Amino acid sequence: MKYFMIAILTWASLLSHAEGEHFASVGPITALGQLESSHNLNMRPHLRPFDIRRWQTKAGTSVMFVRADDVPMLDMRVVFNAGAARDADQPGLAYTLSNMMFQGTEKQTAAEIAATFERMGAQFSSSSARDMALVELRTLTDPQYMDAVLQEFTLAATQPKFREEDFQRVRNQELVGLKQMLQSPGAQATKLFWSTLYAHSPYATLPQGDLPSLQQMKPADIEAFFRRYYNAHNAILVMVGAIDEAKARSISETFTASLPEGVAAPALPDQLPLAKAENVHLEFPSEQTHILMGGLGIRRDNPDYYALSVGNEILGGGGFSSWLTREIRVKRGYSYSVASYFIPMQATGPWMISMQTRNDQTQAALQVTHDVIDAFLKEGPTAAELQETKDQVVGGYPLSLASNYSILGNLAAMGFYHLPADFLEHYPDAIEAVTLAQVKDAMKRHVRQDTWVTVTVGLTTAKHDTPPQP
Structure with a gap:
């Protein structure tokens, strides 16, 4: 079960990962009483119904929100249709952009951004895979922290600055990591499997790219990819936490209004099966x-x-x-x-x-x-x-x-x-x-x-x- 659930339900994963209890509470005495019959050992657990609220912001972003008051936290994820399948002839572009997120804005460096979030007890991250790219935030919902965190997160995620010195540092780290990864037989097997099965389709290359592509990449390439794919019409915004719907709607409008203008990415072409094994x-x-x-x-x-x-x-x-x-x-x-x-x-x-x-x-x-x-x-x-x-x-x-x-x-x-x-x-x-x-x-x-x-x-x-x- 674990392999399929991880691959499908959570993501590239997408997509897996335990905090608030969602089983129906029956209490210890009732639970012991239910064990009178072995048939009850296989009783189906009950799921708490989810009140999933959906809307679209004025900027054109689809939003999903679930209110969860168990802990005073807000989790927020923005998913862009901007994974490695969009790299075209520059393998590693989506991956490098993901690593460049939160490296700086017009007024702040990466160290200053990290210090700001740490001071307010918040966490942020960015990542990418073949299908998608993510930016995430976790913050306390106390207004004295959350409002300031959201302002900083919105600025850092929607108006990043791709400085040459930051780019050189990130790319050098990626080059070292890629060389080390390709010394692994498992990584080599993965590379060969995807490149053979998918031939020249968008899924053929490693999300981390290849050495020639990384060496030729420039900050302008990162900027162009960001402008093309990190836009409101190419995003899904999801929130789960201890806020009401009115606040969630306000957050979504403010964040998506700050994203670049643009259009949704086109559908990916499908790969034909191989002619033979x-x-x-x-x-x-x-x-x-x-x-x-x-x-x-x-x-x-x-x-x-x-x-x-x-x-x-x-x-x-x-x-x-x-x-x-x-x-x-x-x-x-x-x-x-x-x-x-x-x-x-x-x-x-x-x-x-x-x-x-x-x-x-x-x-x-x-x-x-x-x-x-x-x-x-x-x-x-x-x-x-x-x-x-x-x-x-x-x-x-x-x-x-x-x-x-x-x-x-x-x-x-x-x-x-x-x-x-x-x-x-x-x-x-x-x-x-x-x-x-x-x-x-x-x-x-x-x-x-x-x-x-x-x-x-x-x-x-x-x-x-x-x-x-x-």
Whole structure:
């Protein structure tokens, strides 16, 4: 469950993360009494209903707000359709802009901005991935702090200054980080998997970019990207906290009015499946071989989302009870950890299997993986596996909404991926409604070994020549 929930419900993630309790309170005596029947051990936990308020600001930004009075805090996230998929011919541009946020304004340096927020007990951050870029704020709701924090945050997030000296410092840090990252076999495997599966599509490159692109980048490029994509029509604003709707509306109007003018980013093109399976091996001096294998999965709005969530949970997302873990780790000891997961995105995201194994066991591990997939697609899970998995997913679901911050992440995903207003409350019902036939049908249609990419990064041994053909 953990792999799919992290990838889907929270984000690039998006998108995961526990503070206020959202279980229905029954009290210790009542709870003990309910244990008279073992059937009640699988009772479905109750979700507190969410009163999600939605509106659009005068500047054109969609807003989602949930009032949460448990703690005197406000969490705020602004999501821009400005991830690495928008880099075009400058890989790393979105990532570098994200790192340049809060590095300075016309009147303040990065150190002065940080000191201001620290003095008022507030936290800010910025980040980016393939689909989106985020700026976030957490502040106390006491007016003597919150109003000043919001003013500083709005200025820093909507009117940043991209000074040459700050840019040089950030870029140098990125160059060092990228060189270190590419010394990792896992990072190399990730790079090869995405570049092979997505070829020349916007998802092909690492969000961190590449060395030539970073070396040629200039502050003017950062400024142009900010002006194009960090605008009110290309943003979703989400707030969760101890304020009323009137205050939330005021905050949203003030913030979005300060953003640059612009238009929403166009839809991303979809990647066509590969014509045939591809095997890619990179020689790397490591004791273990890193393996990534898989193909195109689904967009976030695909109607098979729920059936695939359950099916993948049984196949490779549910820990020791999953088919892959049972066959690869428990029975044969080929890998300490093996997992499969869908990553639904704006355009079609991937479905992947990841593991590490001893170099001399690579061929055997790959063959067992193919055998497990073949058996799963041919036979499918049992009715008992289906019900147990649905119980686990639904039973653990409230944990993904256990804090203001996790609610914030889920609301942001709902807004960004245009999910229905009742998604959070409807999710358990949708999971429970999944049938065995739906799981088998969806997995057969979306898990296609004939168009897979198999990436291995490690040392070739006498028993490890090329990956087996599916």
